[in-house]
Amino acid sequence: MKNLSLTLFKSACLTTLLFISQITLQAQNSVPYWYNGAKINSYRLPPANNVKEIQFEDLDKDGDPDVMRYTTSNGFPVLWIDDDDDMKKTDIEGDMDNDCLMADVNKDGKYGSYSDVVVDWVDTNNDGKADIQIFSEFSSEKDKDKPWGPGHFMVNMDLDKDNVMNYIDWNTFQVRCWLHDGKADFYEDYSGQSLFLKVHSSPEKINDLRMNWENPFLFYDADQDGLSEYAFRLLDQPERGVPGDKYLTRYTGKISYVTMSYDMDNDNSPANPFDFDMTINFRGEGFDYTDQMHRFNNLQGLAAADQYFMDPRIRHLEGFIYPDHDAAAHMTFNKGKWNQVWFVYDEDDDCERWERVELYESLNMFATGARKGGLDNNPQADAAGDRGEWDLDNSGRGNLYVGRFDGRIHLNGAEWGSWRIDQNAYSFQSWGGLYDGYGSGRTQAAPKEILTVKYTDTDNNGFLDKFEYDLNGDTIFEHTVSLKELGIDDKCEVINTAGLKYKDMLALETRVAENMWKNAQEAVAVAQKAGINVSWYSLLMSPKSQRQKYNQGYWLQFYIYRDLLDQAARAGDTKKQTAIAKAYFQGQWNLLK
Secondary structure, eight states, X not given: OHHHHHHHHHHHHHHHHHHHHHHHHHHHHHSOTTSTTOSSOOOSOOOBSOGGGOEEEOSSOSSSOSEEEEEBTTXXXXXXXXXXXXXXXXXXXXXXXXXXXXXXXXXXXXXXXXXXXXXXXXXXXXXXXXXXXXXXXXXXXXXXXXXXXXXXXXXXXXXXXSOOOOOEETTTTEEOTTOEETTTEESSSOSSSEEEEEESSOGGGBSOTTOOSEEEEEEEOTTOSSSOSEXXXXXXXXXXXXXXXXXXXXXXXXXXXXXXXXXXXXXXXTTBOOOOXXXXXXXXXXXXXXXXXXXXXXXXXXXXXXXXXXXXXGGSOOXXXXXXXXXXHHHHHHTOEEEEEEEEEETTOOBOOSXXXXXXXXXXXXXXXXXXXXXXXXXXXXXXXXXXXXXXXXXXXXXXXXXXXXXXXXXXXXXXXXXXEOTTOSSOOBTOSTTGGGSSSOOSOOOSSOEEEEEEOTTOSSXXXXXXXXXXXXXXXXXEEEHHHHXXXXXXXXXXXXXXXXXXXXXXXXXXXXXXXXXXXXXXXXXXXXXXXXXXXXXXXXXXSHHHHHHHHHXXXXXXXXXXXXXXXXXXXXXXXXXXXXXXXXXXXXXXX
């Protein structure tokens, strides 16, 4: 009897569990993963709410459909235009090789109008896969007189044939370029050999849709590992109209702003996909690029579908005008007329941004915070940890040099510079800044006291020669060194940036790091001879990478320099102090042997 009761109990439990499982399974099946409000990523357009309600139109009267309409399962009316004439009445969605998707986002019954989104795929070589994706987001009607945003016109080109282009939240039709996996594995096609053109403006406001604001953003995969080793950003900064003008966003046909950003030691990896170390920025009149036309097959859409667009010009294009991967550097260096060159180096190696090491601005060294008038005025800049230098008259033409005074890469022609020391990357930047939390703000913690070094070219010969140190964060420089007063020639070999390929950048960084470590070992030998206990610095004396040779080599020399100065000061030997400074700031420790 006991066994029978137990058997009946188990049977009842099993029946209950199966019933619960069926209910759970039914509940799961009744709510597909793409439903509006899901917290997982939206990778696809939600399908038709009811496939029986899909409507077709034959615009060219050839017997097959050219347009498909339906309402998605999350309530958005959409329209597909078949630009390659392969749509069938049995289809339940358009294709993503040569079709155009129109979303009536504000549900006013119009497509390609205010507040709507249009996504157009173009297969330029007829291989069945899209090579170009054009994203058009129209501003709301209340914003129609604003010359800059809201809205987007963005063109992505799949040059490395991975079929990855713009990342779109298909539940909302918003571009979400900055969503990522891990630290900086962005879903947008920023990795590899890639490019996009983009402006934050509504397409109908733009005077010439062949041009763009970020025109283009170029990503270079020098070693063909699927990651980006360097990136160029070229801007045609448009003139902004006033209400009543036919076009409120008017391109000039000139690139007047260029950033060139490099992963100097090529230490990116799938787990660390972006690690740019240095940015060079050109500003001024720039260069005319209107001769850089690129034509593409199949770019023009089905003419009969123009009726759906407030501004059908986006369907009439034959190509786009922009400097490509091969032309960008050549035109920047050989055609550009520049007034200023800015430079930044990520000394604490904590930048994981997809586009550049954001530039420090030539402003107040001691003011901190986004839009607060300091070096990190730009919301995308690192609060601390970077070194900025500014050539405000372009006397150095964007060239570089390696300073003997610290063994680092510097901007030739810079009148001054400043390094905000963040030795431990306390203010960890990651990729953040303007887009932290996918909204405005900067989430990184800014140090309460920022240690600052100021560099000055006092004789205006293009080379920095005066160095002031505030190492306690009180905004007062407690230690100042002048190469002139020490009798040291500040001039160094100028590196012609225009002639550098990426492999040359890598070779330059390797040379800098190896020399830094070589000098550090010489400094250790000098310190030991002087009776300094270098065991205190054991943590710095076993570098595991090129980056550590660079960083730890610098700090090891700095600490030994200060130890030797202290030793000489205790002995009251001013001549020795001068000799130590001369050796350190010339990178010639052998002078003290």
